[in-house]
Amino acid sequence: MLLDVKNLKTHFPTQTGLVRAVNGIDLQVREGAAVGIVGESGSGKSVLSMTMMGLVPSPPAIISADQVQFEGKDLLKATASEMRQIRGNRLAMIFQDPMTSLNPFLTIGDQLSEPLLIHKNLTSSQAKKRVIELLASVGIPDPVARYRSYPHEFSGGMRQRAMVAMAVACGPALLIADEPTTALDVTIQAQILELMQSIRQNEGTAVILITHDMGVAAGFCDEIYVMYAGRVVERGPTERLFAEPTHPYTKALLSSVPRLDDPPGGRFRTIPGQPPDLTNLPVGCAFSPRCPYVIDTCRKEVPPLTTVPGESVAREKACFVEIRGKEAGQ
Amino acid sequence: MSVLLAAETSVRQRPAKEVVLSVRDLSVLFPQGYDRATGERRILRAVDGVSFDLHRGETLGLVGESGCGKSTTARAILRLIGMNSGSVKLDVNDPKTGKPVHYDLDKLSGAKLREARQHLQIIFQDPYASLNPRMTVGDIIAEPLVIYGLAKWNERRDRVQSLMKEVGLDPKHVLRYPHEFSGGQRQRIGIARALALDPQVLICDEPVSALDVSVRSQVLNLLIDLQSRRGLSYLFIAHDLGVVKRLSHRVGVMYLGKLVEVAPSEEIYRTPKHPYTQALLSAIPIPDPVIEKDRRRILLKGDIPSPLARQFGCPFAPRCPQAMPECKTIVPRLAADAPAHEVACLLYPPSRTAPASDSKK
Numbered sequence: 001m002l003l004d005v006k007n008l009k010t011h012f013p014t015q016t017g018l019v020r021a022v023n024g025i026d027l028q029v030r031e032g033a034a035v036g037i038v039g040e041s042g043s044g045k046s047v048l049s050m051t052m053m054g055l056v057p058s059p060p061a062i063i064s065a066d067q068v069q070f071e072g073k074d075l076l077k078a079t080a081s082e083m084r085q086i087r088g089n090r091l092a093m094i095f096q097d098p099m100t101s102l103n104p105f106l107t108i109g110d111q112l113s114e115p116l117l118i119h120k121n122l123t124s125s126q127a128k129k130r131v132i133e134l135l136a137s138v139g140i141p142d143p144v145a146r147y148r149s150y151p152h153e154f155s156g157g158m159r160q161r162a163m164v165a166m167a168v169a170c171g172p173a174l175l176i177a178d179e180p181t182t183a184l185d186v187t188i189q190a191q192i193l194e195l196m197q198s199i200r201q202n203e204g205t206a207v208i209l210i211t212h213d214m215g216v217a218a219g220f221c222d223e224i225y226v227m228y229a230g231r232v233v234e235r236g237p238t239e240r241l242f243a244e245p246t247h248p249y250t251k252a253l254l255s256s257v258p259r260l261d262d263p264p265g266g267r268f269r270t271i272p273g274q275p276p277d278l279t280n281l282p283v284g285c286a287f288s289p290r291c292p293y294v295i296d297t298c299r300k301e302v303p304p305l306t307t308v309p310g311e312s313v314a315r316e317k318a319c320f321v322e323i324r325g326k327e328a329g330q
Numbered sequence: 331m332s333v334l335l336a337a338e339t340s341v342r343q344r345p346a347k348e349v350v351l352s353v354r355d356l357s358v359l360f361p362q363g364y365d366r367a368t369g370e371r372r373i374l375r376a377v378d379g380v381s382f383d384l385h386r387g388e389t390l391g392l393v394g395e396s397g398c399g400k401s402t403t404a405r406a407i408l409r410l411i412g413m414n415s416g417s418v419k420l421d422v423n424d425p426k427t428g429k430p431v432h433y434d435l436d437k438l439s440g441a442k443l444r445e446a447r448q449h450l451q452i453i454f455q456d457p458y459a460s461l462n463p464r465m466t467v468g469d470i471i472a473e474p475l476v477i478y479g480l481a482k483w484n485e486r487r488d489r490v491q492s493l494m495k496e497v498g499l500d501p502k503h504v505l506r507y508p509h510e511f512s513g514g515q516r517q518r519i520g521i522a523r524a525l526a527l528d529p530q531v532l533i534c535d536e537p538v539s540a541l542d543v544s545v546r547s548q549v550l551n552l553l554i555d556l557q558s559r560r561g562l563s564y565l566f567i568a569h570d571l572g573v574v575k576r577l578s579h580r581v582g583v584m585y586l587g588k589l590v591e592v593a594p595s596e597e598i599y600r601t602p603k604h605p606y607t608q609a610l611l612s613a614i615p616i617p618d619p620v621i622e623k624d625r626r627r628i629l630l631k632g633d634i635p636s637p638l639a640r641q642f643g644c645p646f647a648p649r650c651p652q653a654m655p656e657c658k659t660i661v662p663r664l665a666a667d668a669p670a671h672e673v674a675c676l677l678y679p680p681s682r683t684a685p686a687s688d689s690k691k
C-alpha cells in the first residue's frame with residue numbers, strides 16, 4: 001500500500017468551539033491508483049489533504065492518527081526536514097487556485113526548476129532543459145519562450161498546466177489534486193483531466209482527486225470515497241458505488257446532481273436541511289437529521305465504516321441501515 | 331419511487347407565443363486604451379451583435395464559458411451599462427390595469443426607465459456581495475417598494491412577510507442580517523427583493539453557481555415554482571449545462587460575445603449543430619462511470635482567445651476542429667437551419683445568407 005491512513009483527525013480550536021474538520025478518516029491508496037474524494041463544501045476534503053501534506057500548522061490545529069503511512073514512513077512522525085524531502089518529491093499537490101501556489105515574482109522557469117534543484121541534484125542547465133521538456137509535455141505552446149514568463153502572463157488554464165508540470169517534475173509516487181479544475185471552464189477542465197490521466201498512465205503516478213463534481217469523479221477515478229462532516233461515509237469501486245450506493249447520503253447526492261442526459265423540465269431532487277455545524281455535531285450519525293432512512297440507533301451511535309456484505313468487490317459504508325433495493329420509508 | 335418520479339418528470343407549462351423581451355443586434359464595446367506597438371485603439375467586444383426573443387412564461391438559458399459576455403448582455407439589457415448599438419424592447423402588462431405596455435428600453439431614461447425596470451429585475455450569483463450587510467432582511471426586501479413609493483409603511487410590512495413566505499424564508503427572521511443566513515437562504519433573500527415590485531421578467535445571472543448541489547436544487551425548485559405561480563419569464567445565465575437543460579425551454583450558446591446557437595433545450599442537447607456547442611457538451615462530465623468510460627470527448631486545442639484580439643470571420647474558427655479556409659474571412663450569421671433551431675456556422679447554408687436588411691443600418 002502506497003498510502004495507508006488510519007483514524008486521522010484534524011480539529012481546530014476556535015472561539016465558537018472545536019471544529020471537527022477531519023474526524024476519524026481511513027484512506028488507502030495503492031500504487032498507480034486513481035482515488036476520488038467527493039463531498040460538498042465544508043466536508044473536510046481540503047483539510048484532509050493539507051494534513052497529509054503536513055501543511056496544517058499544529059498548534060493551533062490538533063492532529064492525531066493511528067498512522068499516516070506513506071511509502072513505509074509515518075508522515076505524522078516525520079521531522080520538518082524529512083517532510084521537506086518528501087513533499088514536492090515523492091508526494092506532490094495541486095491546488096484549486098494555481099495563483100496561491102505560484103510565486104507572482106518568479107518566472108515560471110525558476111519556479112519549476114526549484115524542486116529539481118532541491119530534490120534531484122540537477123545542475124541549473126540540466127534543470128532548465130528538463131523544465132522545458134515538462135512545459136512541452138503539459139501542452140504549453142512555445143515552452144522555450146514561456147520559461148521566462150511570469151504567472152500573470154499565463155491564462156488560468158495555462159497556469160494550471162504549469163502547476164501540473166511543477167507537481168510532477170520529480171516524478172512523485174502520489175499526486176493529490178484538490179479541485180484542480182473547479183476554477184476552470186469545462187473545455188479547459190477536459191484538457192487538464194486528460195493531461196492528468198496521461199501522466200497517470202505513462203508515469204504510474206497514483207492520484208487522489210478531490211472534487212465536488214460527481215461527473216469528474218465518475219470519469220477519472222477507479223475508487224471513490226464519499227465524505228460527510230469530516231468522515232468517510234462510503235467507499236468503493238466507482239462503477240458499483242454509482243450503480244448502487246449503500247449510504248443514504250451518497251444516494252441523495254447522486255440523485256440531486258442534474259445530469260446532461262436527464263430529460264428537460266421537472267423539478268430538481270433535493271437533500272432537505274443543511275450540513276451540520278462542525279462545532280456541534282449531532283449525536284450519532286452526522287447525516288441522521290437529514291436522512292430519510294433514519295432509525296433510532298442512528299441518533300445514538302456513530303456508525304463505523306464496515307464491509308458491505310454481499311458484494312463481489314471491496315466496499316465499505318458507515319451506516320446501520322441496508323438501503324440497497326429499498327426506497328426511503330416516510 | 332414511482333410517485334416521486336412522476337412529479338419530477340411532469341411537463342411544465344408551455345410558454346406563450348407573445349414576446350416579452352426582444353433583443354436585436356446588441357453590442358457592448360469596452361475601450362481598452364491604445365496598442366503600444368501600433369498606436370491603434372484597442373476595443374474589447376464584450377457583446378457583439380446578440381439577438382434573441384424571450385416569450386411570456388419561458389425560460390431561456392444562456393450558456394458559455396467565462397468572459398463570453400453573458401453578464402454584460404444582462405447588464406446592458408437592464409441599462410446598468412451603456413450599449414453601443416442595438417435595441418431592447420419590453421412588452422409587459424400593467425400590473426394594475428392589465429393592459430399591455432411597451433417600452434423601448436434602449437431609448438428610455440429617467441423616470442420612464444425606472445418605470446420599465448419595475449417589470450424587469452435581476453438576481454446575481456453572489457448573494458453576499460449584492461445584499462447590504464448593514465440592513466435587516468426586512469429592509470432589504472422592502473427597499474424597492476420604498477424607492478418606488480409603492481406601499482405605505484404598514485402595507486410594506488405585510489408585503490415583506492408574504493414575500494418571505496413565498497421564497498421559503500421564515501417571516502420571524504425579518505430583523506436578522508444577511509450574515510446570519512446560509513448561502514442558499516441569502517439567495518432566497520435576493521429573490522424576494524427582486525420579486526418585491528412584481529416584475530414579469532427576471533434575469534438570473536448564475537444564481538446558483540456558488541451553491542452546493544443539495545442547496546442548489548432547493549433554490550432551483552423555488553425558481554420553477556415562482557415561474558408557474560407568477561407566469562414569470564426568465565433569462566437564465568449559467569455555465570452548468572445540466573442545470574440549464576432541466577430548467578430551460580430554450581438554450582442559447584455564446585462564444586466570444588456572439589450567440590452561436592439557439593434551440594429548444596431537448597434539441598440542442600440531442601443534436602447540437604455548432605462545433606463549439608458540440609465540444610462544450612462533450613466536455614461536460616456525466617456522473618455515470620459506465621457512460622464516461624466509453625465517452626469520446628472533442629478536446630479543443632488552446633485557450634479561449636482574448637476578446638481584445640482583432641477577429642476576422644468566425645470567432646470560433648481558430649479552435650474549431652471543423653474549420654474551413656473561408657471561416658477565417660466570412661462571419662457566419664445566426665439563422666434558422668431547422669424550425670426554431672438557429673445556428674451561426676458556415677457548415678449550415680442559412681448562415682451564409684446576407685443579414686436581413688432591417689438589421690443593417
Ligand SMILES: Nc1ncnc2c1ncn2[C@@H]1O[C@H](COP(=O)(O)OP(=O)(O)O)[C@@H](O)[C@H]1O
Pocket residue numbers: 012014019020021039040041042043044045046047048278
Ligand atoms: N484553520 C481552520 N480553522 C478553523 N476551521 C477550519 C480551518 N480550516 C478549515 N476549517 C473548517 O473545516 C471545515 C472543512 O473545511 P475544508 O476541508 O476546507 O472543506 P472542503 O474542502 O471539503 O470544502 C470547514 O467547516 C472549514 O470552515
Ligand SMILES: Nc1ncnc2c1ncn2[C@@H]1O[C@H](COP(=O)(O)OP(=O)(O)O)[C@@H](O)[C@H]1O
Pocket residue numbers: 360374375376394395396397398399400401402403637
Ligand atoms: N466594465 C468592464 N470594463 C472592461 N471590460 C469588461 C467590463 N465588464 C466585462 N468586461 C469584459 O467583457 C468580457 C465579457 O465579460 P462578462 O460579460 O462578464 O462575461 P461572462 O459573464 O460571460 O463571464 C470579458 O472579457 C470581460 O473581461
Ligand SMILES: [Mg+2]
Pocket residue numbers: 045046047178179
Ligand atoms: Mg476544499
Ligand SMILES: [Mg+2]
Pocket residue numbers: 400401402
Ligand atoms: Mg458572468
